[in-house]
Amino acid sequence: MLLINDPVLLSIEMTTEALRARSTAHWIIAFSGGKDSSAALKIFLAAYRRAGVRLSRITLLYCDTGVENPVLDAYVKEFLRKAEQEFAELGLSINIELLKAPIPDRFFVRIIGRGYPPPTNSFRWCTTGLRIKPVSEFIAKQNPNNTVVVLGLRQSESRQRDRALALSPNLYWQKQREGKGDYDLFLPIVELSVPEVWDAIFGLSLPKALNKSALETLYRGASGECPVIKAPTAPPCTSGRFGCWTCTVVRKDKSASELIKSGHFHLEPFLTFRDWLAEFRNDPINRWHTRRNGRAGLGPFTINARKEILRRVDALEDSTRTTIIDTEERGVIAALWTMDNFARLAFRRQSDLGASKSDSDAILGNLSTAGT
Ligand code: SF4
Numbered sequence: 001m002l003l004i005n006d007p008v009l010l011s012i013e014m015t016t017e018a019l020r021a022r023s024t025a026h027w028i029i030a031f032s033g034g035k036d037s038s039a040a041l042k043i044f045l046a047a048y049r050r051a052g053v054r055l056s057r058i059t060l061l062y063c064d065t066g067v068e069n070p071v072l073d074a075y076v077k078e079f080l081r082k083a084e085q086e087f088a089e090l091g092l093s094i095n096i097e098l099l100k101a102p103i104p105d106r107f108f109v110r111i112i113g114r115g116y117p118p119p120t121n122s123f124r125w126c127t128t129g130l131r132i133k134p135v136s137e138f139i140a141k142q143n144p145n146n147t148v149v150v151l152g153l154r155q156s157e158s159r160q161r162d163r164a165l166a167l168s169p170n171l172y173w174q175k176q177r178e179g180k181g182d183y184d185l186f187l188p189i190v191e192l193s194v195p196e197v198w199d200a201i202f203g204l205s206l207p208k209a210l211n212k213s214a215l216e217t218l219y220r221g222a223s224g225e226c227p228v229i230k231a232p233t234a235p236p237c238t239s240g241r242f243g244c245w246t247c248t249v250v251r252k253d254k255s256a257s258e259l260i261k262s263g264h265f266h267l268e269p270f271l272t273f274r275d276w277l278a279e280f281r282n283d284p285i286n287r288w289h290t291r292r293n294g295r296a297g298l299g300p301f302t303i304n305a306r307k308e309i310l311r312r313v314d315a316l317e318d319s320t321r322t323t324i325i326d327t328e329e330r331g332v333i334a335a336l337w338t339m340d341n342f343a344r345l346a347f348r349r350q351s352d353l354g355a356s357k358s359d360s361d362a363i364l365g366n367l368s369t370a371g372t
Contacts, residue, residue, distance in 0.1 A: 007193075008043070014172050014188070025056070026148070027150060028142070028148070028150065033079070036153070039188075039189050041060070044150055049206075062098050066100065067244040069259075070322070083096065083210075103329055109336070112301075112309050113329075114340075153190060173187075217259075245274060253274060266320065269316055277309065280305070284298060287299055288301075
């Protein structure tokens with residue numbers, strides 16, 4: 001029986017035992033750049049030094065949504081660059097994988113190409129395509145039965161999550177059930193509180209590439225993180241504003257406002273655009289009056305509204321000297337517009353000719369799956 005009073009040391013001990021027990025597995029550390037996954041990575045590395053085993057394969061996995069808050073994006077990319085060098089110098093064979101969502105799932109391809117309204121609490125279509133799907137597809141391509149995914153999840157953030165965790169005989173080990181193969185989740189920080197997470201970040205030395213003070217600054221005003229794995233124990237994204245600068249799930253982006261107050265003035269035009277997009281979404285004039293399934297109700301953005309959003313993105317790119325939508329994404333957007341124009345035309349013709357409602361619905365229904 002372990003008698004360790006310090007929660008961080010206990011986490012290291014539990015992780016050391018886990019590494020010894022599963023040394024032949026492929027260990028994948030799901031990294032979001034946020035405090036929880038940073039603490040999980042630090043504990044993992046501290047435990048690896050203690051365990052005295054050589055793991056057969058370790059991957060540090062990061063999923064780039066393409067719309068990460070620019071300050072967070074620069075911070076994470078710099079960290080990954082430096083960490084790669086540090087791991088090599090330490091003789092740690094840790095492979096860094098940077099994933100990206102497929103083009104049809106990217107934020108602006110969905111919004112400007114297909115007319116999706118920006119996400120809300122009740123229609124949060126983005127997390128799965130931008131974060132969860134790329135990660136689960138990567139894991140499915142490994143050997144899931146011999147894979148352990150390290151996640152920075154903690155209990156006591158929600159009763160629902162605590163109940164799900166309590167079903168497991170060992171809080172640290174959970175099973176992720178996926179259609180393409182179940183795999184194990186290991187949760188090094190499951191028993192840590194928020195102050196203990198910061199203790200781990202500030203108290204443990206590796207990786208030195210992790211800029212602790214920068215991370216702390218990034219957290220001013222941020223309430224949580226978007227999940228990368230859809231585990232029953234994962235937090236919902238409703239409070240997860242630490243991530244995309246385009247996020248309209250929250251009414252006000254406090255995280256960006258705090259960063260601007262602390263001197264990151266270059267974020268101002270991004271925040272202004274986000275606020276404008278949230279307003280623009282709510283004006284019915286910018287939306288089809290039918291959904292893609294043909295039913296009444298606010299549907300996708302009209303083509304004119306999508307053109308207006310693109311015009312604003314272009315202006316934002318010019319003023320911030322950044323690339324927000326790349327050439328390939330622009331090509332897919334143009335193709336999606338052509339498809340929507342064609343289908344709306346066909347829909348109107350069918351209606352003029354007195355086609356049955358089910359025929360018209362079929363045209364719009366086909367459209368809803370085309371191109372994605
Ligand atoms: S941070 Fe917001 S926009 Fe980004 S994936 Fe999560 S819910 Fe969607």
